[in-house]
Amino acid sequence: xxxxxxxxxxxxxxxxxxxxxxxxxxxxxxxxxxxxxxxxxxxxxxxxxxxxxxxxxxxxxxxxxxxxxxxxxxxxxxxxxxxxxxxxxxxxxxxxxxxxxxxxxxxxxxxxxx
Amino acid sequence: xxxxxxxxxxxxxxxxxxxxxxxxxxxxxxxxxxxxxxxxxxxxxxxxxxxxxxxxxxxxxxxxxxxxxxxxxxxxxxxxxxxxxxxxxxxxxxxxxxxxxxxxxxxxxxxxx
Numbered sequence: 001x002x003x004x005x006x007x008x009x010x011x012x013x014x015x016x017x018x019x020x021x022x023x024x025x026x027x028x029x030x031x032x033x034x035x036x037x038x039x040x041x042x043x044x045x046x047x048x049x050x051x052x053x054x055x056x057x058x059x060x061x062x063x064x065x066x067x068x069x070x071x072x073x074x075x076x077x078x079x080x081x082x083x084x085x086x087x088x089x090x091x092x093x094x095x096x097x098x099x100x101x102x103x104x105x106x107x108x109x110x111x112x113x114x
Numbered sequence: 115x116x117x118x119x120x121x122x123x124x125x126x127x128x129x130x131x132x133x134x135x136x137x138x139x140x141x142x143x144x145x146x147x148x149x150x151x152x153x154x155x156x157x158x159x160x161x162x163x164x165x166x167x168x169x170x171x172x173x174x175x176x177x178x179x180x181x182x183x184x185x186x187x188x189x190x191x192x193x194x195x196x197x198x199x200x201x202x203x204x205x206x207x208x209x210x211x212x213x214x215x216x217x218x219x220x221x222x223x224x225x226x227x
Contacts, residue, residue, distance in 0.1 A: 002157065042118070042217035056212065090157055097213060102148070105157035
């Protein structure tokens with residue numbers, strides 16, 4: 001266990017549904033990240049929060065909406081997704097958003113959009 | 115723009131062999147390089163982190179080397195075991211990236227009993 005948990009582990013949703021992914025870290029970290037991992041492609045950084053402030057949004061479509069209510073919790077709200085959004089969504093945390101800070105990953109949520 | 119490449123995409127070797135996984139990057143201006151392991155259905159586990167000023171790091175049967183000038187890193191696994199079967203990813207933090215990790219696509223390793 002890395003100290004980062006994600007729920008649900010698996011999610012199947014239709015294109016008109018609204019759902020949310022949850023991430024929680026028990027490490028006392030101040031930075032949290034959302035990544036997308038598609039088959040046979042490098043991980044794509046989606047969003048970064050540092051001390052509850054969003055510091056990066058890597059041109060992610062607005063159908064993905066992050067929320068960071070406190071340093072321990074991170075959500076990814078999903079609505080009107082497309083089939084190509086099917087992927088493994090990974091959450092990570094680190095002490096803060098500084099160079100050399102090791103990131104700790106959760107187990108991921110396997111999302112399938114039908 | 116920094117790019118990270120891992121070759122081969124998949125590798126299968128008999129148990130007990132020593133093996134080397136390769137990672138190359140196009141821009142030598144990096145803060146550090148990290149190797150991760152990913153098991154099916156699970157997240158990533160950090161294995162080794164090499165700072166730009168270092169040449170190698172060791173942890174148990176794992177040894178990672180870094181040659182910034184040639185844009186290469188290797189992960190050496192000694193006396194491989196079936197439990198080493200996983201996908202291995204490398205990632206670099208470029209100096210102009212706002213500390214963002216740039217990832218390779220990974221090498222899927224299978225150790226045959």
